[in-house]
Amino acid sequence: MKLPILLYHKIDRIPAGSRYPRNYVTPEQFEAQLAFLARRGYTSVTFADYLAYRRGERLLPRRAVIITFDDGYRSNRTIALPLLRQYGFGATIFLVTAYVGMTNRWDADEIQEPLLDAADVRAMQAAGIDFGSHTATHARLATLRPVEALRELRTSRERLGELLGKPVRVLGYPYGDYNRETMQFARDAGYEAGVIIRRRMNTDTTDLLELRRIPITCLTSPGRFAWDLFRLRWFHGS
Ligand SMILES: [Zn+2]
Known part of the structure; x- marks a missing residue:
């Protein structure tokens, strides 16, 4: 089967002065995208x-999709979650574990926004939202020395596992930055899957440590959104 995985960051109004406005999708855009998915018979898995x-071990619905959010902004709870629930979709959020309850301090040149805190994470988990690791400090893994990369991967997995009360299986490589060595470190640290940024579907043979995600930004038009989901179904492999 072909599985699309969508990548979002913040569902919110774009504040004046934002350095990276593409990390935003407005609530209206997000709702229109969820309505489109629901209308086309997509089910989130x-x-x-x-x-x-x-x-x-199991089958998936014919039109399955995974909705993901990177960084874990508080607006994921206050704005995105109600819309997800309204349309009956789940999601996976990749958290920067050392900064839970703080702000996006890894991009110091961007407007600082609150991140989900531990209570938010537990409440969202109770509401059916899943979480994965986005490393401890939003590290650019492929540029780190091996010992540092492994520490980022292991400490974030441990800390998040304690917070969630269950093992963490999935890693979102910060900045989508990874290489063969990073994938092996992720495997060594106990991750079963890793997600990258690439406008392609996943097939039954896509490497699980290299699952592709389609980035959705404030510039993604309704036509582009529909086209990505439709056209990419016909692409094979890499
Ligand atoms: Zn990120």
């Missing part, structure tokens, strides 16, 4: 569902 499918 979890990474656990998909991993079980890849092991041959």
Whole structure:
């Protein structure tokens, strides 16, 4: 099967002075995208569902999608979650574990916005939202020395596992930055899947440590959104 995984950051109004406005999708755009998915018969699945499918242990709905958010902004709870629930979709949020309850201090030149805190994470988990690791400090993994990369991967997985009360299986490589070595470190640290940034579907043979995500930004038109989901179904492999 072909699985699209969507990548979002912030669902919110774009504040004046934002350095990276593409990290925003407005609530109106997001709602229109969810309505489109619902109308076309898409069902959201979890990474656990998909991993079980890849092991041959379960089937997935014909039109499955995974919705993901990077960084874990508080607006994921206040703005995105109500819309997700309204349309019956789940999502996976990749958290920067050392900064839970703080702000996006890894991009110091961007407007600082609150991130989900531990209570937010637990409340969202109770509401059916899944979480993965986006490393401890939003590290550019492929540029780190091996010992540092492994520490980022291991400490974030441990800390998030404690917060969630269950093992963490999925990693979102910060900046989509990774290489062969990074993938091996992720495997060594206990991750079963890793997500990158690439406008392609996932097939039954896509490397699980290199799952592609389609980035959605404030510039993604309704036509482009529909086209990505339709056209990419016909692409094979890489
Ligand atoms: Zn990020």
